[in-house]
Amino acid sequence: MIIHVDVITILSYTLAVVSSIIVGFILKLPLLPERPIRDSWTISLIFPTSVIALGLSAMVFELGWTGIIVGIVIGVLSALIAKYLLETILPRHTELIGDESQ
Amino acid sequence: MNEILGIIIAAVLSWINFVLIDTWFGLPEKPGVKGADVIGRDVKKRGGDLSGGFFQGNIVCSPDASAGTILGAIACYTIGIPAGGFIAALLVFIGNRLCADPGYAGTIGALTIMIIIGLSSFIGIPPEHFIVGMLLAIVTIQGLDHPRASILIGKIAKRMGRYTELN
Numbered sequence: 001m002i003i004h005v006d007v008i009t010i011l012s013y014t015l016a017v018v019s020s021i022i023v024g025f026i027l028k029l030p031l032l033p034e035r036p037i038r039d040s041w042t043i044s045l046i047f048p049t050s051v052i053a054l055g056l057s058a059m060v061f062e063l064g065w066t067g068i069i070v071g072i073v074i075g076v077l078s079a080l081i082a083k084y085l086l087e088t089i090l091p092r093h094t095e096l097i098g099d100e101s102q
Numbered sequence: 103m104n105e106i107l108g109i110i111i112a113a114v115l116s117w118i119n120f121v122l123i124d125t126w127f128g129l130p131e132k133p134g135v136k137g138a139d140v141i142g143r144d145v146k147k148r149g150g151d152l153s154g155g156f157f158q159g160n161i162v163c164s165p166d167a168s169a170g171t172i173l174g175a176i177a178c179y180t181i182g183i184p185a186g187g188f189i190a191a192l193l194v195f196i197g198n199r200l201c202a203d204p205g206y207a208g209t210i211g212a213l214t215i216m217i218i219i220g221l222s223s224f225i226g227i228p229p230e231h232f233i234v235g236m237l238l239a240i241v242t243i244q245g246l247d248h249p250r251a252s253i254l255i256g257k258i259a260k261r262m263g264r265y266t267e268l269n
Contacts, residue, residue: 038128058188062189
């Protein structure tokens with residue numbers, strides 16, 4: 001069996017996502033990217049804030065820090081990263097015009 | 103389950119997972135970067151389909167659902183479910199953003215393969231079968247015959263309303 005999960009871990013992941021959405025909402029992140037979603041680079045609550053919350057929580061839990069409080073803290077951090085850090089550390093979208101990016 | 107049968111089933115599931123997600127998120131519609139455009143037009147020149155060529159070019163140039171699927175399978179094998187799938191999704195998202203791609207296809211590909219691997223474990227297919235299966239699946243698109251694979255992808259793109267409007 002490769003599924004390694006108990007009730008506390010499920011609750012911790014859920015609370016990480018919920019707290020990231022609540023803090024992201026306070027920070028005025030949109031709920032969803034604008035349509036068509038597949039072409040949108042907008043940082044929203046569902047994507048990528050929730051994905052960052054889940055990924056960071058999984059990393060921290062696997063390093064040995066587990067629990068509901070850790071999940072909530074990671075959720076808050078994820079929302080802050082999505083709002084203030086993500087577009088600083090990762091490149092913003094650039095339009096290809098001819099052969100040059102603008 | 104028999105190892106060969108498990109790998110074949112895993113390859114089929116991985117193929118369906120990454121081709122449908124990549125097509126749904128518009129990989130055949132337009133090239134994300136110049137390299138994908140060059141690959142797409144070269145495939146067309148060799149008798150292939152332009153839309154399928156863009157698909158092939160895009161999955162070469164950025165980590166889309168194909169990368170999400172294989173990284174998800176590797177992470178589920180090494181770390182377990184669900185932590186492996188979540189970590190793979192975050193890493194693929196970062197890789198996507200570094201490669202001029204919004205990141206929806208790769209992230210969702212990693213999460214869906216985690217669910218598929220979790221469900222398949224109940225019928226005795228372990229994650230390592232998905233690692234081999236995904237390699238075989240990507241060989242059918244990128245390794246055997248580019249023009250024929252691109253024609254197949256073009257037909258799927260047309261069915262799903264994602265065919266390119268470029269010439």
